[in-house]
Amino acid sequence: MTASAQPPRHIFLAPAPRAVADIFDDSDLARLRALGTLTIHEGGPVTDAIFEANAHADIMIGQFDMPAERLERATHLRAIINVEGNFLPNIDYPVCFRNGVRVLNVSPVFAEPVAEVALGMAIDLARGISRSDRYFRQRTEKYGLDANHDAFTLYRQNVGFIGMGDLGRAIVPLLAPFGMRVRAYDPWLPPMWLESIGCEPASLETVLRESQVVFVVAGVTSENQGFLGADEFSMMREGAALVLVSRAGVVDFEAMMDFAAKGRIRVATDVFPDEPVPADFRARDIDGMLLSPHQAGALERALREIGKRTVADAELIARGLPPAMCKVAQPETVARFRSKPVSKS
């Protein structure tokens, strides 16, 4: 069970659009350097010349293009770590899988901060926290029971998840102390798996019809764009809350605003079809919406954790062990995600 000595590795680090200083502290960089040699490239694209100079790297960290030609030249390559939260089409994944090259991203760093905001939003919609604060500033607040005519509590409430990836799995434990009944719809996961984390597997319709709070945490894939529309919102309970913290692309945003505007459901969203949001976007004036400027995951602490997870997995890979801290691209699913590159998510 002892770790045998390892040959020196070469690490190529070109973290654009992130900056090295934003994601790695000195000790992280020292750990990377301790693996062998470290070449850092910042300030411009990874040109073919730059790539050639680093083609012998064992581990490449960044988001630069890795088409088949580059992959075939990278004969020592063991892993590519994207210091962003998505798998992008910059890489020829089939070649990576065939050649045994691990492809990783750092999406786990966003799970906790986004889960925290999602819970805060759910409590806010249930209990009217930001709305009452707004009324206070408008001198129109009411007090006590009069402020709570439509309030509900999360305790022992029905809650539902649409999607149950890393983000949902980070929200579920936050709900445990509230004694909620948790249903989840995720067509990529077997019922047995959902049960193992304390959720009841359910159809999309059941989640929508039975839940007082619905967390939408599904990523956008080639198959689910806009799959939550007027038909789905109309299945929701009167006054139920929808918390959207994954991608705007999974909902029909216009329909969602319609339902919020007429008070049919309550909505909180951290994501929008276009960001920055146009000044005349009508969501800005809907009383029943809680608006968050794509800030749920964007904590400095999350950025720092990008560095730490990257280094931890680089160390494992250099020792010939499987990665443990980053998200690992799976051959079955990586091609289905349709995220557009986000400059800084």
Added chain:
Amino acid sequence: MTASAQPPRHIFLAPAPRAVADIFDDSDLARLRALGTLTIHEGGPVTDAIFEANAHADIMIGQFDMPAERLERATHLRAIINVEGNFLPNIDYPVCFRNGVRVLNVSPVFAEPVAEVALGMAIDLARGISRSDRYFRQRTEKYGLDANHDAFTLYRQNVGFIGMGDLGRAIVPLLAPFGMRVRAYDPWLPPMWLESIGCEPASLETVLRESQVVFVVAGVTSENQGFLGADEFSMMREGAALVLVSRAGVVDFEAMMDFAAKGRIRVATDVFPDEPVPADFRARDIDGMLLSPHQAGALERALREIGKRTVADAELIARGLPPAMCKVAQPETVARFRSKPVSKS
């Protein structure tokens, strides 16, 4: 272990300022009636004549005056249940203790709803949820990291409690999934007790200096009015959050607003020195304050739970068993509380 048959009891119910219909549903009233005879008085004070007609009651439910003279006349009396959340000076407590009369209130019904709002407020202050929503409506929002320059997360953060009564004990489990280090200051509880619920006993100063979030959940007593003032707030960390959900009387409200106005600390409060709050109260325009109109406990569900807890304890008392669901007045502490009657808290 079987319950022996009980003689019929007389229950006198005069729940003002609450209404019977607000706190008891039909099944609750049926259970009360099953105990023996039930007399309900609503619509005016409990005059001496009305009291005389019910002086033989075994259990009295309400907030009417119970001076020594009335207590001495109530020779069958086993319990007085106040369907409010405080022990008020309407009762001669020493006589009750001497005569073996249990005095109860229903404060436990408020613990969960207030704890939920307290957590929502803490997340809001940490992550800027309502502030960002406000900026959105003002068309001044920023995005992603730019919105988060002063954000922090609750995960693995230091948190402190001032007071650790029923309310604090309801908040602590909600924080558990965040992996926080929890300190508590409560001079009425031994360190060993605080440790038993997973808190580190600490001085007031340590709680203030070391916590990123401070929950003020102490009730007002004869000894602690305004005990949190400028000296105490100046011990807090730059940018730390104060969540006040018990009584306005424990803080120097002016000093608290000063510290919030200059951005030295963040403040959320559900209580105010005067309610309704005057239109020109400066808190209304302080960006770093989150204002809640005494709504944290005032849920309809809490009102319904008042009835259920009252009935459950009335049943136990009628069977000669100790109450289990309401707050029981303790001879050592009941006289120290200085709550003013709240019409509907």
Added chain:
Amino acid sequence: MTASAQPPRHIFLAPAPRAVADIFDDSDLARLRALGTLTIHEGGPVTDAIFEANAHADIMIGQFDMPAERLERATHLRAIINVEGNFLPNIDYPVCFRNGVRVLNVSPVFAEPVAEVALGMAIDLARGISRSDRYFRQRTEKYGLDANHDAFTLYRQNVGFIGMGDLGRAIVPLLAPFGMRVRAYDPWLPPMWLESIGCEPASLETVLRESQVVFVVAGVTSENQGFLGADEFSMMREGAALVLVSRAGVVDFEAMMDFAAKGRIRVATDVFPDEPVPADFRARDIDGMLLSPHQAGALERALREIGKRTVADAELIARGLPPAMCKVAQPETVARFRSKPVSKS
């Protein structure tokens, strides 16, 4: 919220049948002494003369007789702390209640150690741990599945409690990670209370019929001696497990041995009708019984905790605050318990 200075108190400590050195360490004694004056009496009964010399004590610690006459002479008395786990008939309780004298015992110190053993016993009966070890020593062990023909797992199993006092409440959290459905029968507690700790209130019959593991944690009262007999055991599931860790008096021990001997149920017990158990007691040779010599609570660590809880509550009482660490005698129930004095439980 500050603690005002307190006048010096007098503490009288006569802990027989315990010894001072067994339950108090130096720092505990120092804390007692810091309250005022401390008189320790060991090595013989508390005679009238000795009592007279200490009748002015504010707090008395021990198990000596406190009839009405002594209580009336003890005009400063605020509390009697029995450093044992039961309320015994050595005290005139009604006088104490009338005079506002708190009566405490230290039963909470036994809850954790007994709960731990109860869980260990439940796993042992379910999985055959000690039985397989016995077969190993007899050279008759079987392996793998062959050893497990009647094994079951606690995971997601039905479990039931008979009684839900301090001990049951200490067992419940230990079961939480197993995802069990927990039913509880306790006629002294309202259904609402049982639900608040995650149990389903149930009748005795339902607990017996539906549970794969039954924990008997009820104390003996004037009403429940031997209430678990052949009729009750015959309601249990074939092969279900009974774990008895409170008092032998609540079961018909002969009937219980009958059911265990014929393999109808599995039984673990820490208590016996007579201790020491006679050499020819047939339980000793029943394969389906797990026998524990009243050792579940008798840990040195529990003895040390007696001192710590005693001191913590003495400090509170000296400051005019309610006790928090010991069990407080309740007027409704104290007379119902029928424990015989146990020399060292």
Added chain:
Amino acid sequence: MTASAQPPRHIFLAPAPRAVADIFDDSDLARLRALGTLTIHEGGPVTDAIFEANAHADIMIGQFDMPAERLERATHLRAIINVEGNFLPNIDYPVCFRNGVRVLNVSPVFAEPVAEVALGMAIDLARGISRSDRYFRQRTEKYGLDANHDAFTLYRQNVGFIGMGDLGRAIVPLLAPFGMRVRAYDPWLPPMWLESIGCEPASLETVLRESQVVFVVAGVTSENQGFLGADEFSMMREGAALVLVSRAGVVDFEAMMDFAAKGRIRVATDVFPDEPVPADFRARDIDGMLLSPHQAGALERALREIGKRTVADAELIARGLPPAMCKVAQPETVARFRSKPVSKS
């Protein structure tokens, strides 16, 4: 997010040394059949002829030989599911990884039952449960404190893990209610990962020196055979407990028995160098050892779960999704495991 229609699959099921009827119930088989065609082979080896007849299978379930030649002929093959708990040398893994063939085993089914026994063993060693039962049968039992001279409790104790794979991760939550300090040594996992499940990363020496209970849950690899020997046991605390539930090969069994025999440490083991254990194996007569005949994982319920996990992952794979319920072979580690085939573990 909808599941598109899938072409029919061919499933080849040859589960020896398991029997189909032991691991699949009717509904499981019906689900397998619903995927397309199902060919079942029992009652003899998978000869080349039988293999040829099924070489077009999409999913193969069993433990038969899969050398490169067979793999190259299996052009539709997406996954091989071994219905045992180990990865054996029957498969040419590098060819599988290159060709994108998933290799799975069902080790997760054993994690819960073994964790349960491991906890039961730890409590047993700490509290002397089976030893006291043995003394009872020998008429040599002592009572109360006299039975507990060397007992300790798990509550708030230091505990350590050697290895932190699936099994350790199943034990950790069972310990949570005991408030233990948990250290873990696992050279294959980064400190950050161990922290994320609530463990303190530690060296092997620290785990041994600081823990009152040590769980040995490491599998045997090419690098760690017999790595726990006299030097390591001598680092352990006097009277500390060692619970061995993974593989006998990781310890020097003779040295372990020496330390147990002289009372230096307490030992519980579910595994032995040779099974069945010889009649004269000295462990049988060591008072400080708890012996379990490789029964910790061998529950019928675990066998049934083998079928359910196998079917769930077969369904996912047939739909083009990644497996979620079985253990997935990783290219970095699969070759390091050195388990010998176990007929029925």
